[in-house]
Amino acid sequence: xxxxxxxxxxxxxxxxxxxxxxxxxxxxxxxxxxxxxxxxxxxxxxxxxxxxxxxxxxxxxxxxxxxxxxxxxxxxxxxxxxxxxxxxxxxxxxxxxxxxxxxxxxxxxxxxxxxxx
Amino acid sequence: xxxxxxxxxxxxxxxxxxxxxxxxxxxxxxxxxxxxxxxxxxxxxxxxxxxxxxxxxxxxxxxxxxxxxxxxxxxxxxxxxxxxxxxxxxxxxxxxxxxxxxxxxxxxxxxxxxxxxxx
Numbered sequence: 166x167x168x169x170x171x172x173x174x175x176x177x178x179x180x181x182x183x184x185x186x187x188x189x190x191x192x193x194x195x196x197x198x199x200x201x202x203x204x205x206x207x208x209x210x211x212x213x214x215x216x217x218x219x220x221x222x223x224x225x226x227x228x229x230x231x232x233x234x235x236x237x238x239x240x241x242x243x244x245x246x247x248x249x250x251x252x253x254x255x256x257x258x259x260x261x262x263x264x265x266x267x268x269x270x271x272x273x274x275x276x277x278x279x280x281x282x
Numbered sequence: 283x284x285x286x287x288x289x290x291x292x293x294x295x296x297x298x299x300x301x302x303x304x305x306x307x308x309x310x311x312x313x314x315x316x317x318x319x320x321x322x323x324x325x326x327x328x329x330x331x332x333x334x335x336x337x338x339x340x341x342x343x344x345x346x347x348x349x350x351x352x353x354x355x356x357x358x359x360x361x362x363x364x365x366x367x368x369x370x371x372x373x374x375x376x377x378x379x380x381x382x383x384x385x386x387x388x389x390x391x392x393x394x395x396x397x398x399x400x401x
Contacts, residue, residue, distance in 0.1 A: 200389075271377075
C-alpha cells in the first residue's frame, strides 16, 4: 500500500458525460501528479500540482481539468467524454522538496479504471 | 524532449533463471532521475528504485540489481533467481528536474516489458 488513495476504483459512463476522479496524497506529500494509462498511448503524464498550484502540464486535453485543494487532495475532471478516454487514471504524490532528495520519488495510487460506453 | 526505450516487449523465463530488463534513455538535461516501477496483474504501480543522474553506483536489493551507465544512457534491471511472483510489467521512467524550482516533475515512461515467469 503506497498510502495514496484514489476513488472510485471503477467508473462506467457514457459518451458526452462528465466525471470527477479523486485523489488523496500520502500524508505530508505536497505534490500530486495525474497520469493516464491506455493501450495505445501507454503511460502519459497529464498534470502536476504542488501545494495547490499548477506546476507542470503534459498533453492534457482541454476537456480535462484538475485542481488541488487546501487539504492537498486533488480532483481530475473529465468532460464531454469520448470512447478514447477509456483508460486507467493514476494519481501519484511526492513530497517534492528538491533534487537530490528522496522526497522526489513519486508513489502511485491504485488507479481509477474509466470505461466510456 | 525526453525519451525512454524498453526494446523488450515480452520476456518469458523459467523460475530460478536470471533475467535482465533493458532500459535506454534520452535527455538533454544534466540533472535527472531514473526509476523502475512494477505493475503486477492487479494493476497498481509499485516503486522499485530511484537513481539520481550524478550517482552511477550500481545497487543491489535482495534478488534485484540495477546497472546505471551514463556513457551508454542505460539503466538496466536484473532479477536473479526469478520467481513466479516476479511476473508483471516493468516500467523504466525518466524524470525531469524543473529549473525554476530544482524539484522533480513529470515522469516519462517507457512502453514496459512484460515478464512472465513459469514453473
